[in-house]
Amino acid sequence: MTFSQNILIWYAQNKRTLPWRRTRDPYKIWLSEIMLQQTRVVQGTPYYLKFVANFPTVYDLAASSEEEVLKLWQGLGYYSRARNLHATAKMVVEEYEGNFPNTYEGLLKLKGVGDYTASAIASICFDEAQPVVDGNVYRVLARYFGVDIAINSTEGVKYFKELAREVMDTENIRDYNQGIMEFGAIQCAPKKPYCLHCPLNESCVALQGNKIEKLPVKLNKTKVRNRYFNYLVPVIEAKDGDLRTVLAQRKGKGIWQNLWEFPLLECQAEANLEKVKQFLPEILELKDIPEVTPLNEQLIVHKLSHQHLHTRFWKVKTKTDLTNSIPIKNLEDYPVPVLIADFIERLKNSYF
DNA sequence: AACTCGGGGAC
DNA sequence: GTCCCAGAGTT
Structure with a gap:
């Protein structure tokens, strides 16, 4: 056959x-x-x-x-x-x-x-x-025909x-x-394939040569880049008593293109409160002096396949009604990365 | 040819 | 932690 x-x-x-x-x-x-x-x-x-x-x-x-x-x-x-x-x-x-x-x-x-x-x-x-x-076919062919x-x-x-x-x-x-x-996907799985009752086991070059775990061969291990994100989460008390905040859409190249996030201050390393206060005017144009407080003590490490995003969210309490501000209850209408979605979820369960 | 682009599940 | 998933587009 x-x-x-x-x-x-x-x-x-x-x-x-x-x-x-x-x-x-x-x-x-x-x-x-x-x-x-x-x-x-x-x-x-x-x-x-x-x-x-x-x-x-x-x-x-x-x-x-x-x-x-x-x-x-x-x-x-x-x-x-x-x-x-x-x-x-x-x-x-x-x-x-x-x-x-x-x-x-x-x-x-x-x-x-x-x-x-x-x-x-x-x-x-x-x-x-x-x-x-696809990835499955590469594996099956590499093993069955013993291609390294x-x-x-x-x-x-x-x-x-x-x-x-x-x-x-x-x-x-x-x-x-x-x-x-x-x-x-099912039989010739990446790890611990079911060779014992495989219909192709007698003619599988890798199995007969005891090379199942060595095939397929793949080069280039991805190196991870560390990035340090500070999300500035505006909290604006509107006249009607509702809380408002601000989202920005990611443009240009890079991750999460066209998705939404809070105004971002990216640094070369973990930033302290003074650092955030120093650069805050470049991110948000406020007319008053805001109250800035960290919302997570330990940095949240969001892992992508090639980047580790060390993240802190900062509450920026202000009375300036920023343009493009939105009601906090509308946050869930916007497409956001999982990192932001998880934060918003915690927000719902009363973070403030 | 090498890099970039997410998130999650299995181990 | 490591690997990899029914890969494609850009540099």
């Missing part, structure tokens, strides 16, 4: 029932594929269901605002995916009459759709024989794509592609 035949049989017997497996609708497949980029199925699934409920068709998504899309995306990370998602929905509606391209080449032109996603949509929706090579070329090297990317193309089942590409990914 061939490699692909084994994959197809395993898939038929072991596949999970996932919401996007009941359809060939390119819109829904595209949505699921974007959401699952670098994201586990268990984490992405509730977001997929939320999006399908709010935006049943590409027209609904295109008619929404980026702000709404980011709000629904909040917490899923890699927010450029959400911005590209919205831009692509508008493009499909305005330039493609609401129809997604039905070929690999056509799909590649869409923002946020790269080699993997174009292959996935083309094969799943249109039965086009394009191999998918780094999967994230230029040579490796090219080699594994060609290998994937050679061993794919062109007649059953839809099930085969999903099958090899599912096989990698």
Whole structure:
């Protein structure tokens, strides 16, 4: 029995029932594929269901605002995916009459759709024989064929794509592609794969050579950058007695583009009260002398894959009614990073 | 070719 | 702590 035949049989017997497996609708497949980029199925699934409920068709998504899309995306990370998602929905509606391209080449032109996603949509929706090579496929192929070329090297990317193309089942590409990914996720797992009862164990080069834990090979460990964030949280007592505060939208390059946060003072190291008071006028233009107090004693360390954000929130109590101030009860309407969302959650449970 | 972009779960 | 997830875009 061939490699692909084994994959197809395993898939038929072991596949999970996932919401996007009941359809060939390119819109829904595209949505699921974007959401699952670098994201586990268990984490992405509730977001997929939320999006399908709010935006049943590409027209609904295109008619929404980026702000709404980011709000629904909040917490899923890699927010450029959400911005590209919205831009692509508008493009499909305005330039493609609401129809997604039905070929690999056509799909590649869409923002946020790269080699993997174009292959996935083309094969799943249109039965086009394009191999998918995601993290799961790299692992399965590296182990089964005993390939020790780094999967994230230029040579490796090219080699594994060609290998994937050679061993794919062109007649059953839809099930085969999903099958090899599912096989990698469930059976040929990164750690402690279930080799004992694996249908491919007798011919698996890595297993026979006792190299399961050494494959796949991956280079370049990410180095973490430490950053020191001071969020200045204005607390303004309005005339009606309500509390107001201020949010700012992150612009330009870097993390959390177009998401909202409190006015930020970033320093080279942990800042004390004097430091915050010194630079506060550059962040907030106040007419009075505010009362500034730290809201967390220990720095909150928010960990991203490549940055550690050492964060302190400062209450800035003022009587200046800043322009663009908003009622504190409206804070939850804005798309914010998890770091800010967690803070707002504590705020609800009376932080002041 | 190397870097950047989130957050979370498994270990 | 480490690894990695149904990767893409930029420099």
